[in-house]
Amino acid sequence: MALIFKIVAAEAWRAAAATGVFLGSEVDRKDGYIHFSTAAQAPETAAKWFAGRADLTLVAVEVDALGPPLRWQPSRGGALFPHLYGPLPLGADGRHEFGALAC
Secondary structure, eight states, X not given: OOEEEXXXXXXXXXXXXXXXXXXXXXXXXXXXXXXXXXXTXXXXXXXXXXXXXXXXXXEEEEGGGTOTTEEEEEOGGGXXXXXXXXXEEBOTTSOBOOOSOOO
């Protein structure tokens, strides 16, 4: 199971959990997709964009559950970063809704 990660303000994540969908941060919405990082990329992302903040949540999402809206595109230094072109639906408990998973 491959995971990608989203660093998000805790308040924004709580708001998403209350509405059942995460539409992305202000930067995500401006760019037209939700920015994610791999485990290897997350520390640099945190240092570059979130240094000094203590109000953050690290969200882990299973890659295979996102389907075609997830695209891997070059960013910092040409590395491929995961970008979700669409909302991230959440269940009533604030967790990502995976839909039907093949076992």
